[in-house]
Amino acid sequence: MNYDVVIGLEIHAELKTKTKVFCSCKNEFGAKPNENTCPVCTGMPGALPVINKKAVELCIKSGLCFGSDISLYAVMERKNYFYPDLSKAYQISQMVNPICIGGGIKLSNGKFVRLNRIHLEEDAGKLTHISKSVGTLVDYNRGGTPLIEIVTEPDFSSAEEVDEFLKRIREALVFAGIADCKMEEGGMRCDVNLSLKPKDSVIFGTRTEMKNLNSFKSVSRAIEYEIKRQAEVLNSGETVVQETRKWDDAKGKNLTMRSKEEAQDYRYFPDPDILPIAISIETVAKLKNEMPELPQARRDRYVQDFGLPEYDAQILTSSKYVSDYFEKCVKLFTVPKKISNWIMVDLLKLVKEQEEFSFPISEEDFVEIIKMVEEKTINKTVGLQLMEKVIETGEKPRVLADKMGLLVTISKEQILDLLRKLKAENAKVAEDYKKTPEKVVGFIVGYVMKNTGGKANSVLVKELVGQVFND
Numbered sequence: 512m513n514y515d516v517v518i519g520l521e522i523h524a525e526l527k528t529k530t531k532v533f534c535s536c537k538n539e540f541g542a543k544p545n546e547n548t549c550p551v552c553t554g555m556p557g558a559l560p561v562i563n564k565k566a567v568e569l570c571i572k573s574g575l576c577f578g579s580d581i582s583l584y585a586v587m588e589r590k591n592y593f594y595p596d597l598s599k600a601y602q603i604s605q606m607v608n609p610i611c612i613g614g615g616i617k618l619s620n621g622k623f624v625r626l627n628r629i630h631l632e633e634d635a636g637k638l639t640h641i642s643k644s645v646g647t648l649v650d651y652n653r654g655g656t657p658l659i660e661i662v663t664e665p666d667f668s669s670a671e672e673v674d675e676f677l678k679r680i681r682e683a684l685v686f687a688g689i690a691d692c693k694m695e696e697g698g699m700r701c702d703v704n705l706s707l708k709p710k711d712s713v714i715f716g717t718r719t720e721m722k723n724l725n726s727f728k729s730v731s732r733a734i735e736y737e738i739k740r741q742a743e744v745l746n747s748g749e750t751v752v753q754e755t756r757k758w759d760d761a762k763g764k765n766l767t768m769r770s771k772e773e774a775q776d777y778r779y780f781p782d783p784d785i786l787p788i789a790i791s792i793e794t795v796a797k798l799k800n801e802m803p804e805l806p807q808a809r810r811d812r813y814v815q816d817f818g819l820p821e822y823d824a825q826i827l828t829s830s831k832y833v834s835d836y837f838e839k840c841v842k843l844f845t846v847p848k849k850i851s852n853w854i855m856v857d858l859l860k861l862v863k864e865q866e867e868f869s870f871p872i873s874e875e876d877f878v879e880i881i882k883m884v885e886e887k888t889i890n891k892t893v894g895l896q897l898m899e900k901v902i903e904t905g906e907k908p909r910v911l912a913d914k915m916g917l918l919v920t921i922s923k924e925q926i927l928d929l930l931r932k933l934k935a936e937n938a939k940v941a942e943d944y945k946k947t948p949e950k951v952v953g954f955i956v957g958y959v960m961k962n963t964g965g966k967a968n969s970v971l972v973k974e975l976v977g978q979v980f981n982d
């Protein structure tokens with residue numbers, strides 16, 4: 512039988528705040544176990560939470576990334592359940608009045624995937640299961656760190672759509688400084704809800720949920736696996752059970768974790784310790800003002816306004832830093848494709864495999880070198896040597912080029928003279944050029960270079976050879 516695939520996502524991202532969401536403990540990855548804890552984030556009775564304004568602002572900004580409506584009135588609620596990584600026995604989250612409502616992302620295939628909401632909540636601690644006899648260790652450092660949860664409508668119909676969407680979410684959150692989304696550190700996690708229905712049926716099937724997938728690859732693999740599994744269940748005449756299934760990436764399959772029948776009633780209610788959040792229109796306007804132009808908008812502009820290939824646009828927007836660098840260069844010297852080539856081929860390789868980097872040369876100096884090459888004051892090879900020296904010494908390109916004797920001092924007239932001289936003195940070369948120019952042009956350029964001590968611009972010489980020898 513033929514099925515339609517229906518997928519909805521719940522995406523958690525850790526917000527980039529200095530401190531936790533309800534206390535002043537540090538929000539950092541990699542501290543010693545339980546180093547960053549206090550009575551509030553370990554859930555001691557009577558401790559009082561105070562909401563972190565920055566976390567609220569970042570949640571608002573995440574909504575602004577994806578065109579959500581920002582609520583002017585939002586409420587934190589208690590979601591009650593017991594688990595050892597949650598010392599209060601409730602998580603402070605949002606239910607009825609989330610900070611962001613609606614919004615969405617248009618995928619490259621034209622489909623608009625709708626967001627249901629984005630809300631603010633706290634993360635739980637981390638359990639490390641050692642063994643049956645030793646037991647389990649708990650680290651509350653992550654407890655009480657701020658998360659946003661992005662909930663989509665069930666609008667996806669393939670693993671490819673999900674993959675593109677997740678990448679777009681991540682690049683926007685990183686670009687806007689909202690979250691680092693380091694998936695390997697658990698900074699971005701994704702729950703996949705998936706169901707099948709008979710082709711073109713309007714009624715959704717029963718869904719399963721796969722929790723806490725933390726790499727793009729495992730999300731795709733988990734989806735492919737679950738589609739197959741559900742299709743087999745339905746084909747054999749059975750029904751899909753609504754349940755949470757745990758994806759085992761090493762084994763490449765998933766297993767029942769808990770079924771919905773055992774699911775708890777979370778008994779959400781407004782947290783009496785935290786006042787409702789009033790968000791003013793002015794605050795939203797101020798935050799909007801702080802938002803950078805996002806990667807997709809930049810890519811569109813690079814292709815349309817600068818005529819760059821999609822490939823270049825993609826690489827240049829791989830980080831905000833590179834994108835900003837590129838734009839500053841283009842402002843200084845409007846040859847976008849040339850600058851793009853230099854950045855992609857010659858600059859990015861200097862920093863490759865570094866997670867956070869800045870280029871070792873200023874935009875001004877970089878552009879100055881490109882200008883010298885474009886003006887044919889130096890050729891590209893010399894330009895690259897010059898760049899190396901500029902990086903090494905920190906001196907200005909033109910000053911350095913002069914010192915190093917790189918500046919071309921041979922004029923076009925002088926080159927033409929040399930070419931005419933060669934033609935007059937060496938009849939064989941002139942003859943050979945008429946028959947097979949490609950075979951002797953190298954010799955001719957070499958002659959000029961030799962007679963100018965290598966100071967002529969070889970590209971220019973090449974251009975001038977025809978002028979003289981075709982006569």
Ligand code: ADP
Nearest residue numbers: 517518519520663664665704705706715716718
């Ligand atoms: P819950 O709170 O129980 O997880 P929600 O209604 O909030 O349920 O939905 C959670 C996610 O499941 C959302 O991303 C939603 O799009 C998705 N979803 C809902 N129904 C289906 C379905 N039939 N098939 C696939 N995904 C679904």
Ligand code: MG
Nearest residue numbers: 521702704720
């Ligand atoms: Mg859910």
Ligand code: ZN
Nearest residue numbers: 534536549552
């Ligand atoms: Zn604390």
